[in-house]
Amino acid sequence: MSNNSINEWTIEKEFDGLRVDYWLKKKFSNLSYPSICKIIRKGQVRVNKKRAKNSLLLNTGDKIKIYKIIRQEKKNIKIKSEFNQYLRKWIIFKNKELIVLNKPSGIAVQGGSNIKVNIDLSLDSLRFGSEERPKLVHRIDKKTSGLLLIARSLKCAKFLGEAFKQRKIKKKYLLIAKGLIKKKNGKINMPIFTNKKENDSITTYTLISQFKKTSLILASPLTGRKHQIRKHFSIIGHPIIGDEKFGTKDGNNFFLHSFYIEFENENKRLIKLFAPIPEYFKEKISVMNVNIEKIKEEIKKNIL
Structure with a gap:
């Protein structure tokens, strides 16, 4: 050609x-x-x-x-086959429309400065024989672990993108915050500024447990602003443990996990998914007398 x-x-x-x-x-x-x-x-x-x-x-x-041959841009990043193999191991749900990963903390969803590997560059490894390349429909921060939705077709990507836009996708995050939060249930309704633009932002939360001046929280972002949960808990004086950007560094681990997601697919089937929490997170809450399975059941019953 x-x-x-x-x-x-x-x-x-x-x-x-x-x-x-x-x-x-x-x-x-x-x-x-x-x-x-x-x-x-x-x-x-x-x-x-x-x-x-x-x-x-x-x-x-x-x-x-x-009027130009468009080739896939060559990256200055050498993606190792080991990363693609790990990517497949993170799959917790797969059907004809969708793949859902339980992303580990420390793995970037997309490229950026000083990022050597990311999920976006490796989506071809998730084709599983499909002619279409899988598509990202949302992002979570590099340090945040948990649920990441990947569409297997343009049709599904458009459907999920619109569902996110219309706030039809329910998400819940587990986090450990500094300090003892006083309210059992609360709402953080504070604007977040992005590129000097003020955006309405709302996060609701439930206090699960407390131990040694830390609080285990289940948080739901009702709006989808960048860094919303991290910024909101920092604003109220309870930054997430391990959040260097909006709090202070506390060891090497970051305690924000995308734990639960719920939405109707194109066929009106209700999808409910949980992402197992990382081992370091389990160890941190093991002293809090917390039953994760009970939390999951209460979420399913809309108690939490």
Whole structure:
């Protein structure tokens, strides 16, 4: 194939009303956003024979032509096969639509400065024979452990993305905070600033147990702001243990775990999943007289 080759696609219904740069990112998931902006800016992307802008909204049946061979970007990161093998071991749920991982603390979901390996770069290892590359639909912090949803198709990615946007996905986190929190049940309703923009943010929580000036908490972010739980507990004077960014460093472990998720899939089937907590977390709460199985049962019954 020569460098003058033209690649052409027809827009499917699932991308109707979405931006062309979003389509490009989903179609070529290993391309960085700056690279996408560059090929658009240079006029190498045409929609219905016209130059496209990033903000152009697509319609079903639109014809996209790209006057450039797009190759997956080469990373300066050598991904070891061992990482891909570990990735498969973290799977706690898999069906035709979805894969769910129990991500360990310390593993990045996406790339960034000083990050040598991440889950996004290794999603091909989760194909399991599928023609489509799996897609991330949300993120959790590198230091946070627990549940991570990965769509196995663009259709599922769009469905779950919309479910997150409409707050139809219920999430609960286990965390250990500094200090003795006084309220058994509470709500933190404080705005979070991102890029100088104020965003409404709400986190509810239930106190599970306390020991030696620490509190075991079950927290539910009702909004999905970046670092929301970490920021909220820091604001009220009870930062999460091990949170260097919003508290102080306490050893090598970070005590925030995405423990439970609940949502209806495209077939209206209710999915309820728990992620086993890390061993270091188990050891920390072993002195608190806490029954994890009881907590799970109470969550299922909507008691917690």
